[in-house]
Every structure is written in C-alpha cells, then in structure tokens.
Amino acid sequence: MKKTIVSKSILLPFILITSLFALWGFANAVTDPMVQAFKKVLELSNSQAAWVQMAFYGGYFCMALPAALFVRKYSYKVGVLIGLVLYALGALLFYPAAITEQFWFFCLGLYILTFGLAFLETTANPYILAMGDKSTATQRLNLAQAFNPLGLILGLLVAQQFVLKNLQSDNIEDFTTLDTAKKVMIRTADLMVIRDPYVILGLIVIAVFVLIAVAKMPQAKDDDEMAPLSETFSRLFQNSNYRNGVLAQVFYVGAQIMCWTYIYQYAEAIGVSSEEAANYQFISFILFLVGRAIGTYLLRFVNSGKLLLQFAVLAGVFSFATVFIKGVFGLYALVGISFFMSLMFPTIYGIALEDLDEKESKIGAAGLVMAIVGGALMPKLQGMIIDMGGSDVDDLQILGVAEVNFSFVLPLLCFLFIAYYGRVISKQV
Numbered sequence: 001m002k003k004t005i006v007s008k009s010i011l012l013p014f015i016l017i018t019s020l021f022a023l024w025g026f027a028n029a030v031t032d033p034m035v036q037a038f039k040k041v042l043e044l045s046n047s048q049a050a051w052v053q054m055a056f057y058g059g060y061f062c063m064a065l066p067a068a069l070f071v072r073k074y075s076y077k078v079g080v081l082i083g084l085v086l087y088a089l090g091a092l093l094f095y096p097a098a099i100t101e102q103f104w105f106f107c108l109g110l111y112i113l114t115f116g117l118a119f120l121e122t123t124a125n126p127y128i129l130a131m132g133d134k135s136t137a138t139q140r141l142n143l144a145q146a147f148n149p150l151g152l153i154l155g156l157l158v159a160q161q162f163v164l165k166n167l168q169s170d171n172i173e174d175f176t177t178l179d180t181a182k183k184v185m186i187r188t189a190d191l192m193v194i195r196d197p198y199v200i201l202g203l204i205v206i207a208v209f210v211l212i213a214v215a216k217m218p219q220a221k222d223d224d225e226m227a228p229l230s231e232t233f234s235r236l237f238q239n240s241n242y243r244n245g246v247l248a249q250v251f252y253v254g255a256q257i258m259c260w261t262y263i264y265q266y267a268e269a270i271g272v273s274s275e276e277a278a279n280y281q282f283i284s285f286i287l288f289l290v291g292r293a294i295g296t297y298l299l300r301f302v303n304s305g306k307l308l309l310q311f312a313v314l315a316g317v318f319s320f321a322t323v324f325i326k327g328v329f330g331l332y333a334l335v336g337i338s339f340f341m342s343l344m345f346p347t348i349y350g351i352a353l354e355d356l357d358e359k360e361s362k363i364g365a366a367g368l369v370m371a372i373v374g375g376a377l378m379p380k381l382q383g384m385i386i387d388m389g390g391s392d393v394d395d396l397q398i399l400g401v402a403e404v405n406f407s408f409v410l411p412l413l414c415f416l417f418i419a420y421y422g423r424v425i426s427k428q429v
Contacts, residue, residue, distance in 0.1 A: 005136045005143060013217050014131055018144045020080065020124050023087070023208065024117045025151025026158075029285065030197055031056050031110065032257070033159040035379075036264040036274050040169045041190045042103055045391050046265065050383035053257060055107035057375035059114025060121070067122040068366030076127050077217040083119030084209040086112060091202030098195035101187065109198070116205075118369055125349055126365040138304055138350030142296035145346040149289035156285055158197050160278035166193045167274075232363050236356075241425065242364055245352025248421040249371035251414035252344045254378030255315075258411050259337050260284065261379050262404065265386060266334055269394040269404045270327055280331060284338035291342030299347070305425025308347050312419035315340035319412035323405050330405065337411070344418060351425055378414075382407045 006014050031052065039049035071079040090113025097105035128144045129137040168186045178186070236242050260281060267277035291311075298307055318340065321333035349368055353361050385407040389396025398406040 004132070005140050006132060010131050012215070014128070014144070016212055016215055016217070017080070017124050017127055018147050019208070020083075020120050021144055021148040022151035022154075023205065024120055025148040026155035026201065027087070027091075027113065027117060027151075029152040029155025029260075030159045030163075030201070031155075032260045032281070033156070033164055033264065033274070033278060034194065035261050037163060037167060037190075037194055038103065038106070040167065040274075041187055041194070044103070046383040046386045046393070047380065050261075050380045051103070051107055052110065053261060053379040054376045055110040056114050057253070057257065057372050059111045060118045061370050061373035061376065063115040063118035064122055064366045064369035064372075065363075067119040067369075068363050070119075071123050072362045075217075076123050077212070079119055079123040080212055081209060083116045083123065084205055084212070085116065086119060087116030088202045088205040088209065090114070090116060091198040091205065094195045094198035094202075098191045101191055106194075118372075121369045121372075122362075122365050125368070126353065126361040129350065129353060129361065134354075137354070138347060139296060139299050141346045141350050142292065142299060142343070146289070146292045146296060149285055149292055149342070152285045152288065153282065156278060156282050160275065160282065162197055163193055164275045164278055232360055235360065236364055236367065239355065241355065241428075242352045242367070244421050244424070245348050246367045246371050248348050248418050249345070249352070249368050250374035251417050252341070252348060252374070253372045254374030255319075255411040255414035255418075256341055256345075257375035257379050258382050258408070259334060259341070262382060262386070262407065263331075263334055265393045265404050266322075266331060266408075269402050270331065272331070280335050284335045287335065287339040288342045291339040295343035295347070303426055304347050304351055305422045305428070307343060307422075308351070309419050309422030309426055311340045311343045312415045312422055315344075316412055316415040316419065319408055319415060322408045323412065324399075324401060326401065326405070334408070348418070348421070374414075378410055382410050385410075 035049045035052045038044060038052055039046065067079065067083070070082070090109050090111070093109035093112060094106065097109050124144075125141065128141050132140055167190050169190050263281050263284065264274050264277045267280060268274070272280075295307065295311070315337050318333045318337045322330050322337070324330075325333055352368055353364050356364050386393055386404050388398075388403050393404040394402035396403045
C-alpha cells in the first residue's frame with residue numbers, strides 16, 4: 001500500500017505554503033528578462049547588466065543563514081511573514097528607483113526582495129518535507145515545487161506583455177544613436193514600464209501576508225533544547241550527501257539562470273528580437289512544468305539518484321547541442337534543456353536533507369538556499385565570456401562558434417557534476 005503524500009489533516013497549510021512556491025517563481029521569471037531590458041534602456045554591457053542577477057541571487061546567499069537561525073528559534077509561520085514583508089518592501093522600492101533612474105537603486109530593491117525570498121525558501125522547503133511521512137518527502141517537495149513553474153509562466157507573461165513589448169528602447173533599431181534629449185525621454189518612460197509589475201507584485205504580496213497572518217498554521221517553535229550551532233555545522237559538513245548536494249545545487253541554480261537569462265542574447269545573435277525570444281522562454285517554462293510533473297510521477301517508481309543522473313546527462317547533451325549547433329536549431333536545444341532541469345532543484349534538495357533530523361534540516365536548508373548564489377556568480381561569468389569580443393553577442397569566434405554559443409559550456413560543466421552526484425546517490429541503494 002502506497003503512503004499518502006499529503007494527508008487531509010494538513011492540506012490547508014500545505015496549500016498555503018505551496019502558494020509561496022509560485023510567488024518566488026514569479027519573481028524569478030519577471031526578473032530574468034530585466035537583464036536584457038536594463039541593458040537596452042541604460043546602455044549597459046552584458047557584464048554590467050548581469051548585476052541584476054548578482055543582486056537578485058546574492059540576496060539569497062546573504063540572508064539564507066540568518067533566516068535559518070531565526071526560524072530555528074521561532075516558528076515557521078513567523079519566518080514566512082517576515083519573508084513576505086521583505087519581499088513586498090523590495091518590490092515597492094522600484095517606485096522610488098524609477099524616479100531616481102539609478103541602476104543601483106533597482107539592484108537594491110532586488111537585493112532586499114530576495115532577502116524575503118531567502119526567508120520563504122529557507123522556511124517553505126523543509127516545512128513541506130516535514131509535512132508527512134519521511135519516505136514520501138521528496139515526492140511531496142516535487143509536488144509543491146510543481147507550482148513554481150506556474151509562477152514562472154505568469155511572471156514571464158507579465159514581462160513579455162507588459163514590459164518587453166512596451167519598451168521603446170527595444171523597438172528602436174539603434175537606440176544609442178539618438179540625441180540626448182530623446183534618449184532621456186525614452187529612458188524615463190521605459191523605467192516606468194519596468195517599475196509597474198514590481199509595484200503591483202508588492203501589493204499582491206501584502207495581500208498574501210494578511211491571508212497567512214490570519215490562518216491557523218501548525219509547526220510552532222521547538223521547545224526542546226537545541227544542539228550548539230557549531231555541532232550542527234560539523235555534522236552537516238561530515239555528511240557527504242549533504243555536502244555534495246549543496247555543491248550540486250550551486251551548479252544547478254547557476255545552470256538554470258544562465259539558460260533562462262541568456263536565451264535573449266542567444267536569440268539576439270541569430271536576429272530574434274527580445275519580444276520573440278520571450279516566446280521561446282515561455283516554451284522553456286512550459287517544458288519545465290511538464291518535466292516537473294513527469295519527474296514527480298517517475299519518482300514513485302525510480303530511485304531519485306538514478307533519475308537525477310539520467311536527467312542531468314540529457315541536459316548535458318542538449319547543452320552540447322546549444323554550443324555547437326548554429327542558428328534556430330541551437331535555440332531549440334537551449335529551450336529543451338528546461339525539460340531536464342525541471343527535476344533537479346527539489347530532488348537535490350530532498351536527497352541532501354534526507355538523513356537529517358528536523359532541527360538539522362532548518363540549518364541544512366540554509367546551506368541549500370545559500371547555494372542559490374550560483375545564480376549570481378555564474379551568469380556574471382557567462383556575461384564576461386560574451387563580452388570577450390566586445391559589447392555585441394557574436395563579435396568573436398571560439399572553437400568555430402560565436403562567443404554567446406561558447407558561453408553555454410558553463411551549464412554543460414554544471415550538468416556533468418550533477419550527473420556525478422546522481423550516480424553516487426544511485427549506488428547507495
């Protein structure tokens with residue numbers, strides 16, 4: 001008899017916490033196209049525009065451990081509420097940022113916003129794992145994470161329909177050649193376009209805050225004496241599955257953000273506009289959602305390590321094709337990677353925390369959320385590769401392909417390590 005993934009007694013808390021997965025998915029998706037948007041509006045290089053991702057994913061790294069320590073002392077519910085407050089504050093900062101027209105102000109808003117996301121992810125992921133039998137924990141997390149792509153899809157639709165489509169700077173053949181007065185007018189209008197989705201998002205997050213604040217949620221603070229923090233860190237470091245899982249998560253998040261952020265630059269190299277490239281990213285998110293659903297189902301029958309290995313190998317094959325196949329078929333390969341990435345985050349997360357008790361999981365979760373810093377560092381490195389020949393995306397040939405193609409060697413290397421991790425785990429069964 002198969003065990004229930006989510007029991008009826010905790011269905012409402014499960015639904016409320018699962019809604020958070022869609023909320024941070026939305027923030028991720030609406031931010032990825034902003035790298036290209038800020039590049040055009042503020043006339044930045046690829047490397048400079050990558051500061052958007054540095055701010056966004058760097059916030060995770062800085063706040064994940066403080067968030068875990070807070071949740072360790074207080075309740076999950078309080079951690080969620082603090083996360084929602086920071087999320088809303090960061091989003092609402094886009095209003096004054098648009099008035100000042102300062103790039104650093106937008107980055108500050110994203111940085112604070114991800115303080116909130118760090119609280120939410122540090123809280124929600126281990127909370128979902130703890131909501132039922134340990135043997136179904138990875139399946140339960142994959143089920144909750146299945147709502148993350150829904151947020152991704154909605155976020156991308158908002159970015160495409162309400163931002164990219166309305167950016168005047170993206171619809172002018174050579175924005176840099178305009179006179180100063182005209183550029184100032186367009187820049188002011190475009191920054192307002194970028195601002196609006198974040199301000200509306202901040203108001204929605206405030207509404208979610210009120211809903212969760214009045215709801216009765218289980219899982220209060222631990223009354224038992226907690227082990228010293230140094231002892232917890234020592235046990236975590238000695239656990240090779242956890243230690244390698246954190247590293248695998250660094251590489252996974254880095255690969256995911258590179259594949260989703262630089263799809264616009266890859267498309268630009270073959271003459272595809274940012275608005276049309278958003279359609280390809282939309283297909284990527286659909287494949288990601290379908291892959292997550294299929295992967296969650298397959299986990300009922302296939303060992304998680306083995307399935308992770310298989311998906312990582314296939315993602316690597318598609319990455320190789322992205323690098324060396326020129327034109328639209330290379331773009332198709334880049335889109336296809338998303339199907340095989342879909343399983344990775346929750347599966348690595350579940351495997352890494354599988355042997356930990358609940359108190360260790362709260363700190364262990366922080367390490368896995370801090371691993372999201374891969375999404376800050378690797379896109380920056382990829383942007384530097386793309387800028388090697390100049391500000392254009394295809395002004396240098398490396399191994400017979402444009403530098404934007406070659407830059408996808410980085411995701412390929414990431415998937416190779418994830419495949420190694422999956423192979424090690426599969427052999428332990």
